[in-house]
Amino acid sequence: MSSVIVPTTLAHLEQLFSAAFGPSDAPAVAAYAPGRSEIAGNHTDHEGGRVIACALDVAAHAVARPRTDTLVRVASEGYPAFELDLVSTDAREDERGTTASLVRGMAHEIAAATGIRPRGFDLAMCCDIPSGGGLSSSAAVEALLGRTMEALWGAQAAEPVALAQMCQHTENAYYGKPCGLMDQAAVCLGGLALMDFANAREPDTKKLDLAFEDFGYALVLVKVGADHAASTADYAAIPGEMQAIAVRLGHERLCEVSRADFDAALPALRREFGDRAVLRCIHYWHEDKLVERRWRALNIGDVAAFLELTRESGASSAMYLQNVAADLGHEQPAMFALGAAEHLLEGDGAVRIHGGGFGGTIQAFVPLEQLDAFCAQMDAWLGERSCRRYVVRGEGASAAWL
Numbered sequence: 001m002s003s004v005i006v007p008t009t010l011a012h013l014e015q016l017f018s019a020a021f022g023p024s025d026a027p028a029v030a031a032y033a034p035g036r037s038e039i040a041g042n043h044t045d046h047e048g049g050r051v052i053a054c055a056l057d058v059a060a061h062a063v064a065r066p067r068t069d070t071l072v073r074v075a076s077e078g079y080p081a082f083e084l085d086l087v088s089t090d091a092r093e094d095e096r097g098t099t100a101s102l103v104r105g106m107a108h109e110i111a112a113a114t115g116i117r118p119r120g121f122d123l124a125m126c127c128d129i130p131s132g133g134g135l136s137s138s139a140a141v142e143a144l145l146g147r148t149m150e151a152l153w154g155a156q157a158a159e160p161v162a163l164a165q166m167c168q169h170t171e172n173a174y175y176g177k178p179c180g181l182m183d184q185a186a187v188c189l190g191g192l193a194l195m196d197f198a199n200a201r202e203p204d205t206k207k208l209d210l211a212f213e214d215f216g217y218a219l220v221l222v223k224v225g226a227d228h229a230a231s232t233a234d235y236a237a238i239p240g241e242m243q244a245i246a247v248r249l250g251h252e253r254l255c256e257v258s259r260a261d262f263d264a265a266l267p268a269l270r271r272e273f274g275d276r277a278v279l280r281c282i283h284y285w286h287e288d289k290l291v292e293r294r295w296r297a298l299n300i301g302d303v304a305a306f307l308e309l310t311r312e313s314g315a316s317s318a319m320y321l322q323n324v325a326a327d328l329g330h331e332q333p334a335m336f337a338l339g340a341a342e343h344l345l346e347g348d349g350a351v352r353i354h355g356g357g358f359g360g361t362i363q364a365f366v367p368l369e370q371l372d373a374f375c376a377q378m379d380a381w382l383g384e385r386s387c388r389r390y391v392v393r394g395e396g397a398s399a400a401w402l
Contacts, residue, residue: 017124018195020075031399036186045180048255053186068122069122105170134360139183142167147399160188190396226359241277283320323357
């Protein structure tokens with residue numbers, strides 16, 4: 001834990017804690033959970049496909065101390081403090097879309113997994129993961145809370161994928177967002193990982209120790225100026241349309257559908273569901289193969305192939321998945337950011353939409369010798385601090401007594 005939460009951050013958290021709850025010398029738990037970047041597999045996880053994702057060098061951090069009752073008090077830097085009582089861990093409609101829903105949901109999940117009755121605590125939290133930027137700040141907070149509760153309540157730490165599943169259920173059932181498992185799995189696993197979600201109950205994962213800088217490139221994420229959280233309905237329509245077609249063909253997810261059956265039914269599916277839904281299914285199969293090929297390229301160090309396949313992935317998302325612009329009118333912030341980045345790179349590196357899409361961020365792999373000029377120009381066009389370089393963080397969500 002000491003290598004993940006630096007002393008200055010711990011000192012800052014203790015100051016936040018004292019300001020919110022008063023000074024205390026009682027034993028405390030420190031917890032950490034990173035943000036994440038989807039490297040490959042745009043909207044494939046919820047259909048049982050494959051994804052490559054990595055933890056990033058931004059994170060949510062917390063210090064927590066136990067209470068003797070069931071009250072939870074949370075002071076989150078930059079946000080209003082709140083409290084809730086864990087005498088009940090049932091989902092509440094009035095908490096949907098709030099951090100309180102994540103606390104209650106994770107308490108329910110940890111209690112159900114361990115048999116431990118939830119107990120209260122005071123928690124001070126700070127987070128440098130950009131909110132609404134598609135870097136999974138909500139998944140990080142879920143994992144942070146889960147690891148905190150495990151430590152405070154004396155539970156054995158769940159395996160990363162098991163914790164990720166608890167986080168996903170919390171986000172689906174308590175927070176109200178129909179996400180797949182990729183965000184939470186990346187946050188809990190840490191590092192760079194390939195995830196295969198064909199078996200939803202026991203996803204297969206593999207990790208690779210890799211730094212993009214070793215190949216001469218920086219991982220850059222650019223804020224497009226539109227909060228992706230504002231497009232939750234557009235985001236939800238993607239798995240909704242894909243799964244409606246899967247159900248029409250007798251299955252729950254596209255990974256279970258035969259390509260031959262899909263091809264044979266394509267004219268009828270187009271009439272029933274429309275062009276966009278069919279195109280999104282075409283994207284799924286195309287993108288899932290690209291994940292396999294990009295993982296192979298990374299494992300053998302073929303950065304040229306990785307970048308070419310990244311560009312192909314971005315084109316598929318824009319043309320077939322159609323998660324770059326919710327409304328193809330005058331305002332297209334993500335498409336503008338993509339166009340501006342490609343205009344600057346002039347064929348070097350690679351650019352693609354990032355994560356759920358519609359808003360949030362775009363992803364670019366930028367040659368190191370062009371990095372400063374690229375970031376300076378993107379900031380000039382999109383606003384100061386829009387463009388940031390990230391590095392892969394090896395550690396996943398964790399917590400420990402101080």
